[in-house]
Amino acid sequence: xxxxxxxxxxxxxxxxxxxxxxxxxPLQQVHAxxxxxxxxxxxxxxxxxxxxxxxAEAIIYTRQLLFxxxxxxxxxxxxLIKTSTKHNYPVDSLIFxxxxxxxxAEWSNHAFTAVIKACANLSALGLGRIIHCHVIVSxxxxxxxxxxxxxxxxxxxxxxxxxxxxxxxxxxxxxxAWNSMISGYEQNGLADKAITLFYKMRDSGVEFDSxxxxxxxxxxxxxxxxxxxxxxxxYIRSNxxxxxxIATSLINMYGRCGDVIKxxxxxxxxxxxxxxxxxxxxxxxxxNGYGKKAMEIFHLMKLHGPPPNSITFIAVLSACAHGGxxxxxxxxxxxxxxxxxxxxxxxxxxxxxxxxxxxxxxxKAYQHIQDMNHVKPGAAIWTAMLGACKMHKxxxxxxxxxxxxxxxEPQHPGHYVLISNIYxxxxxxxxxxxxxxxxxxxxxxxxxxxxxxxxxxxxxxFTMGDKSHPETxxxxxxxxxxxxxxxxxxxxxxxxxxxxxxxxxERVYALRYHSEKIALAFGLLKTGHGSIIRIVKNLRVCExxxxxxxxxxxxxxxxxxxxxxxxxxxFENGICSCLDYW
DNA sequence: ATAGGGTTAG
Numbered sequence: 001x002x003x004x005x006x007x008x009x010x011x012x013x014x015x016x017x018x019x020x021x022x023x024x025x026p027l028q029q030v031h032a033x034x035x036x037x038x039x040x041x042x043x044x045x046x047x048x049x050x051x052x053x054x055x056a057e058a059i060i061y062t063r064q065l066l067f068x069x070x071x072x073x074x075x076x077x078x079x080l081i082k083t084s085t086k087h088n089y090p091v092d093s094l095i096f097x098x099x100x101x102x103x104x105a106e107w108s109n110h111a112f113t114a115v116i117k118a119c120a121n122l123s124a125l126g127l128g129r130i131i132h133c134h135v136i137v138s139x140x141x142x143x144x145x146x147x148x149x150x151x152x153x154x155x156x157x158x159x160x161x162x163x164x165x166x167x168x169x170x171x172x173x174x175x176x177a178w179n180s181m182i183s184g185y186e187q188n189g190l191a192d193k194a195i196t197l198f199y200k201m202r203d204s205g206v207e208f209d210s211x212x213x214x215x216x217x218x219x220x221x222x223x224x225x226x227x228x229x230x231x232x233x234x235y236i237r238s239n240x241x242x243x244x245x246i247a248t249s250l251i252n253m254y255g256r257c258g259d260v261i262k263x264x265x266x267x268x269x270x271x272x273x274x275x276x277x278x279x280x281x282x283x284x285x286x287x288n289g290y291g292k293k294a295m296e297i298f299h300l301m302k303l304h305g306p307p308p309n310s311i312t313f314i315a316v317l318s319a320c321a322h323g324g325x326x327x328x329x330x331x332x333x334x335x336x337x338x339x340x341x342x343x344x345x346x347x348x349x350x351x352x353x354x355x356x357x358x359x360x361x362x363x364k365a366y367q368h369i370q371d372m373n374h375v376k377p378g379a380a381i382w383t384a385m386l387g388a389c390k391m392h393k394x395x396x397x398x399x400x401x402x403x404x405x406x407x408x409e410p411q412h413p414g415h416y417v418l419i420s421n422i423y424x425x426x427x428x429x430x431x432x433x434x435x436x437x438x439x440x441x442x443x444x445x446x447x448x449x450x451x452x453x454x455x456x457x458x459x460x461x462f463t464m465g466d467k468s469h470p471e472t473x474x475x476x477x478x479x480x481x482x483x484x485x486x487x488x489x490x491x492x493x494x495x496x497x498x499x500x501x502x503x504x505x506e507r508v509y510a511l512r513y514h515s516e517k518i519a520l521a522f523g524l525l526k527t528g529h530g531s532i533i534r535i536v537k538n539l540r541v542c543e544x545x546x547x548x549x550x551x552x553x554x555x556x557x558x559x560x561x562x563x564x565x566x567x568x569x570x571f572e573n574g575i576c577s578c579l580d581y582w
Numbered sequence: 583a584t585a586g587g588g589t590t591a592g
Contacts, residue, residue, distance in 0.1 A: 014583060047584040079585045086585095113587045145587045152588060176588045183589060211589045218590090245590045252591070279591050286592090314592045347592065 013039065017048045022056040031065075040070075047076045054083040059092055066096065072103060078111035085118045093118035094127065107138045113149040120153040128153050144170065148177040155184025178206055183215040191222035210236075210246050217249040221256035224536035224563055227457050229253045233266075242269075248276050255284030258534060258561040258568050260293075275306045283315035288568040289577035291323015298332075310342050317351035321358060322567055324581045329355045350380045357388025358581060362397050379409045386418055390425070398422040411442070451515040451537045455526045462518040469522070476513075479521035483512065486551035494544040516545050516562060524556055533560045540564045550574050 013033060020026035027049065034045055046069055054062045066072065066080065077100040084093040097115045100107075112135055119128035132150060140146050147170050154163035167173065167181045178201050185194035198216045201208060213232050220229040233250055236242060242250075247270050254263035263284045270277060278301045285294035298316050301308060308316070313336045320329030333352060336342045344352075349372055356365035365385060369377050382405040389398030402419045409415060416439050423431040450463045460469070469475060483491070493512070516537050523533045541549075541564040553560050553571040560571040570577035 042583095044584045049584095051585070073584095075584060082585055082587095110586065114585090117587075147587095149587050174587090179588050181588095209589095214589050243590095248590055276591050283592060309591095311591060318592065351592090 013037065013045060014048065017045070017052060020052065022052060024053070024056050024058045024061065027052055027056065027058075028061070043073055043076055046072075047079050050076065051079050051083045054080060054089070055087055057087060059084075059089055063092065063095070066099065072105065074100075074106040074108055074111070077103075077105050078108045078114065081111050081118070082114040085114045085121070088121070090118035090121045094122075094124075097131075107140065109140055109143045109145045112138075112140050112143070112146045116146070116149040116153045120149075120156040123157050125157040125159065128157065142171070144172060144174050144177070148174055148180055151177055151184065152180040155180060155187065158188060160184060160188060160190070173206065175206060175209060175212075178208070179211045179215065182212060182219075186215045186219045186222070189222065191219035191225075194219040195223070195225070195228065210240055210243065213240075214245060214249045217246075217253045221253045223459070224257050224452065224534065225454070225459070226254075226257040226259065226534065227454065229257060244270070244272065244274050244277055248280050251277065251280040251284060255280065255287060256563070258288065258563055258570065260284060260288050260290065273305060275309055275312065278305050278308070279312045279315050282312065282319060286315055286319025286322055288570065289322055289579070289581075291319050291325045291328075294319035294323065295325065295328055307340060308336075310345065310348075313340075313342065314347045314351060317348055317355065321351050321355035322578065322581070324359060324579065326355060326359045326361070344375075346375060346378050346380065349375060349377070350384050353381055354384040354388070357385055358391065360388075360392050362388060362392060362394050366397055366400075377404070379405060379412070379415075382408065383415065383418070386422060390418065390422055393425065395422065395426040399426050399428070449515050449537070449539045451519040451535050453519040453523045453533070453535050455523060460519070460522060462515045462522070464515050465513045466515065466518055471522075471525075475518060475522050475525065478525055479512070479517060482521060482524070482552060482555070483548070485555045486548060489551060489555060491548060491551040494547055514542060514545050516541060517548060520549065520552065520560065524552075524558065529558070533558055535560070535562045537562060537564045540566055541569060546576065546580070550576055 013030060016030045016033065017027070020030055031049060034040060034042070034049070039045060050062060050065045050069075053065060062080075062084070069076070077096060081093050081096050081100070084090075084096060093115055097111070100111065112131070115131055116128060119131060135141055135146055135150070147166055150166045151163050154160070154166060163181065163184050167177060170177055178197075182194050182197050182201070185191070185197060194215060198208070198212065198219075201212070213236065217229060217232055220226070220232070236246060236250070240246070247266055250266045251263045254260070254266065263281065267273070267277060267281045278297065282294045282297050282301070285291070285297060294316065298308070301312070313332065316332050317329055320326070320332065329352070333344070333348070336348070337344065349368065352368050353365045356362075356368060365388060369381055369385065382401045386398060386401040386405060389395070389401055399422060402422045405415055406419060416435055420432050420435040423435065448463060450461055452459050452461045454460075462469070516535055519535050520533065523535065527533065541562055546569065549560055549562065549569070549571050551574065554574040562569045562571070567578065
């Protein structure tokens with residue numbers, strides 16, 4: 001308690017600390033002053049010094065400082081753990097936690113929440129479990145802050161069951177706990193559970209905030225749930241201030257639900273755009289196949305917006321890949337490196353290979369892979385290459401891509417169909433057989449395709465050849481009739497896109513009753529003439545369905561929007577926004 | 583005098 005006797009002296013040292021801010025040299029000068037004036041036991045001073053050093057990201061100096069302090073107290077430890085977690089030094093956060101244990105300092109909910117968050121950032125499930133035990137033994141198991149941190153931690157470690165259990169056992173569920181649980185489901189791809197929980201939250205009378213809605217909007221994007229998304233937009237308009245975060249979520253939601261016009265409206269309504277809102281708008285256009293529009297926005301951004309970052313260029317290159325804008329994409333790629341000094345990462349290379357490959361420039365795509373400096377081509381690169389080889393029927397390069405893909409991810413079930421297709425094309429039936437055997441041996445099945453459609457605020461799900469719907473007979477009869485009308489105006493089934501091992505008869509059946517066709521027939525039967533049909537498909541839409549839907553848009557005179565695994569297809573008058581380029 | 587749990591783009 002020495003410092004109470006000489007407040008003047010300390011005040012000036014403290015002011016020096018404030019002046020030093022996060023600059024490391026001035027901080028070290030004040031440190032010297034502290035030593036010279038003999039105030040090395042003033043914990044408030046040392047706490048400010050050490051957290052400033054940590055915030056200045058001088059982590060080695062921070063560690064040295066801690067070990068030079070004779071009796072750090074609980075406050076110093078929890079501040080330090082908090083700051084190190086916040087500045088992305090989770091390992092140091094754990095080291096400080098251990099040091100806190102050794103020093104036998106008193107625990108606090110602040111120290112626990114921070115160290116749990118550090119474990120969450122590391123996805124360190126085992127360590128987090130141990131700390132959870134420590135929490136309970138220290139009597140902090142009942143603390144609402146610590147419980148919320150645990151919910152978030154278990155969610156980030158994909159342990160949603162445990163997260164839910166901690167959440168359920170909370171005597172009082174705080175807003176933050178609800179938000180953690182909802183975002184936990186959303187981040188783990190369980191969008192329907194996130195939405196169910198949101199309704200529960202609303203019904204239990206807990207006030208939600210913009211953080212809740214950001215997660216729920218993401219869940220809407222995943223499911224293509226445009227009606228809940230619109231409801232949230234209305235709610236925000238009348239109750240909340242639209243900040244850039246929530247605006248980004250709205251743009252993204254509309255974009256991923258295929259409503260480009262609404263996305264643009266939100267974008268235009270913003271007073272202040274940042275790099276994230278610009279990037280979202282570019283990627284919305286790109287994802288929906290409007291490559292030219294995406295480039296228009298990119299151009300506006302370069303004129304009036306902040307400098308594009310690495311993620312902006314992923315959006316730009318991907319828009320070029322999906323829009324067939326090869327020379328524009330190549331220019332953007334060069335500009336990224338030369339004008340913006342950004343180093344291309346794996347995702348940029350994937351988009352480049354995708355872009356060149358789709359355009360049929362297979363040798364250039366292969367050359368790009370070989371020219372990648374310091375980056376080892378990952379599975380995504382070879383998948384893009386393989387897809388392009390299949391599209392343009394280049395067997396030689398296709399086999400090279402397939403071999404590389406098999407070498408990198410031999411276990412991945414999603415690759416087998418594509419790989420065996422290319423070997424079949426190359427006439428290497430022994431390898432086709434081998435791949436098939438591997439699939440059977442490992443119990444790997446083709447991912448089950450399904451399509452969903454929303455009618456009267458209710459979502460219906462169909463799988464291939466689905467007969468579970470009570471009106472199945474009517475749906476199939478209508479679908480058959482529809483396909484007959486399409487045939488009359490020139491449609492012929494493209495059966496080669498079905499997996500080769502099916503018998504011919506099965507192929508035709510499989511094509512005719514693909515989930516997206518059933519969902520589409522159901523939607524056309526159930527909705528009025530002017531409305532847009534919106535379908536979400538979990539896999540990529542197949543070639544035959546793509547052709548068929550173009551014809552269906554003609555014979556029914558309807559607008560049809562299909563979101564597949566990668567992008568959107570807007571069908572109207574026999575034309576798709578992807579220009580058959582996907 | 584010392585810090586402050588959850589959320590944001592491909």
